[in-house]
Amino acid sequence: MKKFKSAMLATSIASLLTLGAMQSVNASQKIVDTLSSQLRLNYQIVDNNAVNDGVDCAALGADWAACNKVTLTLKNTGPAITSKDWAIYFHNIRMILAVNNDQYKITHVTGDLHKLEPTDRFTNISANSVVTIPFIGEYWQISESDVMPRWYVTSTDAKPKIIANTNTDSDNLSAFVAPLGEQWKISPNDHNILMTPKNRYQRNNDIQKIDADLLKGQILPTPVKLTVGKESITLNQSGVNLILNGLAKPSQLVLENHFKQLNIAVTKQGFKVNASIDKTAFEKGVNGSYKLDITPQGATIVAFDESGIFYAVESILSSITVSKPQIINTLSVEDAPRFEYRGMMLDIGRNFKSKKAVLQLLDMMSKYKMNKFHFHLSDDEGWRIEIPGLPELTDFGSKRCHDLTEKQCLLPQLGSGPNSDNNGSGYFTRADYIEIVKYANARFIEVIPEIDMPAHARAAILSMEVRYQRLMKQGKTEAANEYRLLDPTDTSNTTTVQFYNRQSYLNPCLDSSKKFANKVISEIAKMHVEAGQPISTWHFGGDEAKNIHFGNGYQDIHAAKKEAGKGLIDQSVEDHPWAKSQACQTIVSKGVVENIEHLPSYFAIEVSKIIKNNGINRMQAWQDGVKFATNAKAFATDDVVVNFWDNLYWGGYDSVNEFANKGYRVIVSNPDYVYLDMPYEVNPKESGYYWAARFNDERKIFSFAPNNLPQNAETSFDRNGDDFAAKGTMDWPGAYGLSAQIWTENIRTDDKMAYMIYPRLLSVAERAWHKADWETNYQKDREFEKGKTKYVDQQKLLNDWNQFANLIGQRELTKLDLAAIDYRLPLPGAKIESGKLIANVVFPGLTIEYSTDQGKNWYSYNGPVAINNNASVSLRTATADHKRTSRVEQLN
Numbered sequence: 001m002k003k004f005k006s007a008m009l010a011t012s013i014a015s016l017l018t019l020g021a022m023q024s025v026n027a028s029q030k031i032v033d034t035l036s037s038q039l040r041l042n043y044q045i046v047d048n049n050a051v052n053d054g055v056d057c058a059a060l061g062a063d064w065a066a067c068n069k070v071t072l073t074l075k076n077t078g079p080a081i082t083s084k085d086w087a088i089y090f091h092n093i094r095m096i097l098a099v100n101n102d103q104y105k106i107t108h109v110t111g112d113l114h115k116l117e118p119t120d121r122f123t124n125i126s127a128n129s130v131v132t133i134p135f136i137g138e139y140w141q142i143s144e145s146d147v148m149p150r151w152y153v154t155s156t157d158a159k160p161k162i163i164a165n166t167n168t169d170s171d172n173l174s175a176f177v178a179p180l181g182e183q184w185k186i187s188p189n190d191h192n193i194l195m196t197p198k199n200r201y202q203r204n205n206d207i208q209k210i211d212a213d214l215l216k217g218q219i220l221p222t223p224v225k226l227t228v229g230k231e232s233i234t235l236n237q238s239g240v241n242l243i244l245n246g247l248a249k250p251s252q253l254v255l256e257n258h259f260k261q262l263n264i265a266v267t268k269q270g271f272k273v274n275a276s277i278d279k280t281a282f283e284k285g286v287n288g289s290y291k292l293d294i295t296p297q298g299a300t301i302v303a304f305d306e307s308g309i310f311y312a313v314e315s316i317l318s319s320i321t322v323s324k325p326q327i328i329n330t331l332s333v334e335d336a337p338r339f340e341y342r343g344m345m346l347d348i349g350r351n352f353k354s355k356k357a358v359l360q361l362l363d364m365m366s367k368y369k370m371n372k373f374h375f376h377l378s379d380d381e382g383w384r385i386e387i388p389g390l391p392e393l394t395d396f397g398s399k400r401c402h403d404l405t406e407k408q409c410l411l412p413q414l415g416s417g418p419n420s421d422n423n424g425s426g427y428f429t430r431a432d433y434i435e436i437v438k439y440a441n442a443r444f445i446e447v448i449p450e451i452d453m454p455a456h457a458r459a460a461i462l463s464m465e466v467r468y469q470r471l472m473k474q475g476k477t478e479a480a481n482e483y484r485l486l487d488p489t490d491t492s493n494t495t496t497v498q499f500y501n502r503q504s505y506l507n508p509c510l511d512s513s514k515k516f517a518n519k520v521i522s523e524i525a526k527m528h529v530e531a532g533q534p535i536s537t538w539h540f541g542g543d544e545a546k547n548i549h550f551g552n553g554y555q556d557i558h559a560a561k562k563e564a565g566k567g568l569i570d571q572s573v574e575d576h577p578w579a580k581s582q583a584c585q586t587i588v589s590k591g592v593v594e595n596i597e598h599l600p601s602y603f604a605i606e607v608s609k610i611i612k613n614n615g616i617n618r619m620q621a622w623q624d625g626v627k628f629a630t631n632a633k634a635f636a637t638d639d640v641v642v643n644f645w646d647n648l649y650w651g652g653y654d655s656v657n658e659f660a661n662k663g664y665r666v667i668v669s670n671p672d673y674v675y676l677d678m679p680y681e682v683n684p685k686e687s688g689y690y691w692a693a694r695f696n697d698e699r700k701i702f703s704f705a706p707n708n709l710p711q712n713a714e715t716s717f718d719r720n721g722d723d724f725a726a727k728g729t730m731d732w733p734g735a736y737g738l739s740a741q742i743w744t745e746n747i748r749t750d751d752k753m754a755y756m757i758y759p760r761l762l763s764v765a766e767r768a769w770h771k772a773d774w775e776t777n778y779q780k781d782r783e784f785e786k787g788k789t790k791y792v793d794q795q796k797l798l799n800d801w802n803q804f805a806n807l808i809g810q811r812e813l814t815k816l817d818l819a820a821i822d823y824r825l826p827l828p829g830a831k832i833e834s835g836k837l838i839a840n841v842v843f844p845g846l847t848i849e850y851s852t853d854q855g856k857n858w859y860s861y862n863g864p865v866a867i868n869n870n871a872s873v874s875l876r877t878a879t880a881d882h883k884r885t886s887r888v889e890q891l892n
Contacts (some may be wrong), residue, residue: 028158031083035153036161038078043147044071044178048140049187055136060097061569062138064553066187067097070141072116072133074125081125086155087117088163089402091148091415093745094137095499101133111380111413111500112148140186143679145687145746147177150417152402160402160418169422169749171687180684192694192721195681197875197891201829201840206798209844210806217329218807219318220762221369221769229330233296236326239265244301246277247309250442255313258367261818262317262325271328273316275301275309282336288369288444289336292316294328304336307444311335311369318367322814339706341667341737342768343372344761345643349379349452349459350414350744352398352426357750359439360821361757366443367815368765373440374448374539374620374643374739380458380496380504381413384427385449387523390467390483397463398427406462407469414745423748430527437531447533448620449524452541453517454603455496455577457506461485464516483516490581493574494547502577505545508603509583518610525614537618537641538611542625545600549574594628601628608635620667623659632663641736643669647692648726649718653709657730665736668706672696672719674764676742676756680824682721685887687746688756694719698808699842701763702801705775706738713784714792727783734778738768751822758816758823759808759843772800809843814880825877825886828861832891836864837873847878855888 046069051057057067091112099106103122107115116133125131141147151166165175184194193199217228240259244252256266282289282304290308292315293300301312312333319329344365346358362373377385383397399409402418409420416424428436440447451460464485471480485506496504506513521538528535549571555563556571576596578584587593593602604626608619618639623646632640642664646652652670660666671678671692678696679688686695705711713726740761747753774796784791816823828848830839839848839861848861851874858876859865867873873891878884 028085028155031081031086031155032153032158032161034078035081035086035088036163038076038081039153039163040075040077040165041151041163041176042073042075042178043176044073045069045141045180045183046071046134048142048183048185050136057097057136058564058566058568060136060567061554062097062567063548063551065565065567066139068094068137068140070135070137072135074131074133076125076127076129076131078127080127083155084118084122086153087115088151088153089113089115089160089412089418090151091413092137093146093148094139094141096135096137098136099133100135101131104133106135108499110411111498113411113413142180142184142186142684142690143687144173144177144180144684145171147173148415148746149173150412150415150422151176152418154402154418162417167417171752171755184682184684186720190720192682192717195683195827197828197830197889199829200681200827201831201838204829204840204842207802207805207840207842207844210803210810212810215803215807215810217319217331218803219315219333220804220807220812221766222772223315223333223335223770225332225334227332229294229332231296231330233271233294233328233330234326235264235271235328237265238267238270241268241270241272242266242275242313243272244275244309244313246303247275247306248442250438251306251310251444254363254366254442255310255317258314258317262320262322262815264320264325272298273301273313274298275303275312277305277309278302279304284336286336287340288371290315290333292331292333292335294331296330307371310366310444314367314369321811322818337369337769338771339735339737339768341372341641341739342370342765343374343448343667343737343739344370344764345374345376345450345669345739345741347376347379347741347743348384349376349382349456351416351423351748352382352384353423353744353753354750355428355432355436357753358436360754360819362436362440362443362445364758364761364816364819364821365445365765368762369769370761370765371445372448372737372739373445374450374741375436376450376452378451378459379456380498380500381410382424382426383459383463385433385524386427386430387520388430389523390463390519392463392467392470393460394427396466397459398425400424407466410459410462415748433524434527434531437528437533441531441533446536447528448537448539449535450539450541450620451517451520451524452543453607454506454508454513454600455504455543455545456541457485458500458504460516461503461506481512483519484510484512485516487578487581487583489583490578492576492578492580494577494579495549495574497544497546497548499548505577507578507581507583508599508606509578509581509587513603514606514610517607518614521610521614521616525616535614535616537620538614538616539620540604540607540611540625541622542600542604543622543645544624545577546597547574547576550576598628600624601626605629605635608637608640612636623664626659626664630662639665641665641667643667643739643741645669645671645741647672647719648709648712649724653713653726654728654730656709657728657732660733661730667737667739668709668735669739669741670709671741673701673704673712673716674738674740676740676760676764677744677747680760680826687752689743689745690719692719694721696760697842698760698763699801699805701760702766702804703797704767706767707735707771708732708776708778710778710782710784711776711792714786714789715797717786723786723788725783725785725788728778728780731780732778738764740764754822755824758821759813762808762812763804766804772797774800805842806844809841809845811845813843813846817879817881817883822884825879825884827886827889828875828877830873830875830891832867832873833864835866835869837861837867837891838864839875841877847880847882849876849878849885850874
């Protein structure tokens with residue numbers, strides 16, 4: 001009986017405990033549900049130069065003593081909130097240095113993830129009230145897209161929920177981000193011009209519309225020699241007959257499809273296009289060279305190689321318009337690419353992109369004769385490719401969700417929110433990747449995979465920690481350590497550029513790190529072989545393996561002499577990456593490397609041996625990944641290529657020569673010209689990062705001289721909108737190529753990716769393929785400066801740009817429409833003069849629309865139109881098919 005009573009008592013206690021736990025969970029979930037639905041959040045950037053308001057940014061530890069003021073408000077639309085058991089997680093690209101409301105605190109979690117929670121002083125958020133939480137952030141925020149969506153609420157054991165008015169995938173964040181107003185400048189020294197309709201009108205004012213007849217037969221990118229005949233050919237219903245001798249069937253099918261996209265049939269009875277390969281017809285053996293003649297009797301192509309045939313046919317396609325696809329102009333072309341490397345880098349580590357978007361990008365690259373696809377497959381925020389034998393890389397490392405233990409997924413970043421059902425998560429299977437490589441190969445595009453290391457490796461590192469823990473639980477110690485990327489002895493206190501800790505740096509001193517590199521390289525190499533395109537170039541990565549707190553904008557708080565304009569931090573507790581790793585200390589003590597800071601380049605050399613052993617003879621890297629190597633001969637591969645990404649105005653016009661003179665082949669990849677994640681124009685409504693440039697628009701990229709970097713000082717400005725001088729002091733053997741880059745920190749969707757890439761990619765393709773007459777040759781010790789030197793023929797540059805802009809506006813954008821690409825539509829420029837609206841657009845031929853009744857009715861602008869003095873004019877542009885419009889802007 002006693003045993004029975006004891007059992008009953010134990011059962012009752014257990015039931016009560018379970019009930020209590022359930023009640024606790026239910027109470028926590030109720031808090032989360034209440035806050036996520038009742039709160040309305042507003043984020044307002046108050047001052048981007050907080051020092052003017054008396055804030056001691058240096059004392060707060062801000063880099064270069066620069067900080068901004070933000071006012072965060074929480075509007076409670078329901079009953080009072082009295083519980084303290086809650087937290088709001090949010091993404092902020094700026095480190096938060098101080099909070100000026102003692103009822104709340106903000107803690108940095110990792111990367112851009114922060115946590116807002118009540119303090120002991122918290123009382124409540126009363127019914128239907130507004131709470132104000134001012135805080136100070138590092139640097140500045142001059143774009144509305146700096147603010148990330150999907151702020152979410154958590155509570156003990158409850159399911160997180162996103163605050164309703166922050167839940168968006170759109171780039172329109174107006175539901176919770178206040179307009180920046182006057183806060184669009186980095187500092188008082190920012191001399192950029194805000195792009196309003198009036199300022200935009202002035203910028204576009206030297207562009208004149210060209211008659212469509214004068215654009216007939218023009219080809220993009222511009223050929224070396226082009227003669228357009230007076231005759232034109234009208235295709236019948238049979239279309240074209242492609243007789244492309246020497247061109248592989250997959251590539252021929254691509255070209256047939258490109259004709260069909262223009263509603264041109266491909267049949268045996270059509271207008272004949274005959275192609276053959278004859279290397280002896282070319283003085284210089286340049287891959288991609290071709291000669292093309294189009295006469296009423298047919299088109300004849302003589303090419304140096306297969307790619308030459310492909311590019312010649314693309315030139316025919318380029319000369320055809322969407323409006324009259326049956327008309328082909330007679331013409332004669334002799335053409336060859338300027339650079340061997342004409343590339344595009346896509347980052348899918350930060351935010352994943354669909355296979356459809358990647359394939360679409362490859363197809364467009366092929367149409368504009370771009371031939372290198374640099375595929376950034378991993379980063380701190382995500383691992384994006386399946387590796388047989390290492391399932392954790394995708395089961396864990398490709399997912400982001402709210403798991404504070406990081407056992408199931410990586411923590412949310414970059415606006416991905418608490419769930420793994422958005423673009424923050426995702427990966428390509430082995431079959432997906434093989435399909436992508438095959439697709440690229442048929443278009444004469446080399447896929448260059450990049451697995452970034454030793455920095456930017458958090459997704460890989462934590463994936464291998466999950467693997468380590470799994471195998472250790474099974475008692476498989478040797479297997480657990482086989483691919484481990486962290487040294488457990490390493491207690492270094494480091495901070496990456498994106499504010500992660502030491503778990504972002506793969507340890508270069510471990511044999512297991514080399515085994516991991518070999519495993520990944522060998523598995524991806526197998527995929528390429530299966531796809532029919534064996535890897536010829538492996539990208540090592542190598543960038544930013546440093547502690548940001550040792551940067552020039554910080555100083556030690558203990559220093560006897562302080563420098564004005566630098567942030568004060570305790571550098572005595574900071575370490576370089578791996579400084580406290582016993583494995584790395586051993587390598588340094590043995591003299592294998594000079595010091596800890598040289599380890600990234602040491603690891604690059606070690607990985608080059610692995611690359612070579614996998615039958616790959618070329619290694620590519622970001623230039624800072626090899627900066628401590630003696631020269632290119634230090635590496636095992638036959639060839640070493642660097643993506644050079646120093647800003648020109650910070651000395652990149654000369655530092656590029658250092659790498660070229662060390663034997664590296666240089667791919668010009670300057671962020672202040674060819675990073676397509678920078679904004680299109682100086683306007684807070686335009687999204688994009690701006691650390692390198694306030695804008696990179698089509699005209700700036702078109703005017704870029706990639707093979708004479710100092711020249712660009714005569715045609716552009718620095719980040720502050722000021723002139724700068726540039727002079728190369730060393731020999732320059734010439735660039736290997738030009739590459740555009742698009743990093744996706746705030747590019748969360750495929751549509752946004754298209755917006756940021758197109759039509760800027762056309763300017764990149766033009767400069768990669770064609771050297772213009774106004775580009776001067778490099779000359780050591782020649783100095784360039786805007787307004788002072790006159791080496792560039794500005795009239796030729798303007799004439800070239802004017803034709804290019806007309807070709808985009810009158811022809812190319814309709815082709816992008818046909819390909820269903822959501823490219824960016826430029827906003828119109830406009831002003832009121834003598835009572836009339838006068839408007840223009842950067843690409844003549846685009847439709848400008850205006851409204852005088854707040855957008856209720858829209859009218860096409862065809863010339864100056866009288867406007868009532870009291871009318872408020874709204875402006876936008878529209879695609880030729882009127883299916884899409886730009887954002888609307890008011891003319892004040």
